[in-house]
Amino acid sequence: MEKYNEFKYKVISETKDGKTKQLYWNIAFGLQDVDNIKPSEYMLQLAKENVEGKKTYTEVYKQIDSYYKESTHINSDEREADIVSARIVQMLSSPTFRFDYNTLKLYHKHLFDGVDILVSQKYIGNFRDYNITKSEPILDGDTVLYSDFSMIEDTLRYDFEEEKNQDYTEMSKEDILKRLATFTSRIWQVHPFGEGNTRTTALFIQKYITYLGLKDMNNELFKDNSKYFRNALVRANYINIPKKINENDEYLIKFFSNLLYKTDYQLDNADLDIKEK
Incomplete structure (x- = not known):
């Protein structure tokens, strides 16, 4: 039986590489900026200790969880940023994906269980059963038209099936960028959840890109450009004929180009604001 030992499964353990750990925390903290929230100083210190190898991820998560369970004065925004960031790091650290x-x-x-982002916890991990709009500053207060709640599951099923049939091995770099931008834009436009759509989409897409074998990402972009990422998704899904504005995915393609091929396109939110045109 010894000759089969080399084929045994290996248990996935937390990376010991501080640079990789720092990258995951940077991404996680940066994504909170999408909703204008910041991690607490306590969370920043725990993350630092994790990067330095003084605490495991599990120890960090247990400490931050206990901290908020025992605290009598809670900043709800910091609590959300801290807990969701820790969970994002956990998911980015794991090579598992479906x-x-x-x-x-x-x-x-996984990201939002027990976090007060919605009126009712029944919507955490479940598709919304109501329709939504959201005033967007870059659209001068207008909204993207999201999918009707009754069509969420059918629309996602179609989008995922179409994506599953794509052959990225036959695509040029330009085609890969265009296709990833299209797929990301479509699932985000569905906006299947009441809150937390952009952070969930960003996590999924990073995991998907790794799954495709495109692992050499400059995903530090999510640290400093998470708002640009969201605003690029907004512009990719907004059309207003009277104002002569069409859906435009060029901004999202620039983001993915910098992400995957380390180009140096300037990612300026002012470029996406229709009032600036």
């Missing part, structure tokens, strides 16, 4: 629209639901549940 390409399925239900994975979006599971990611949403």
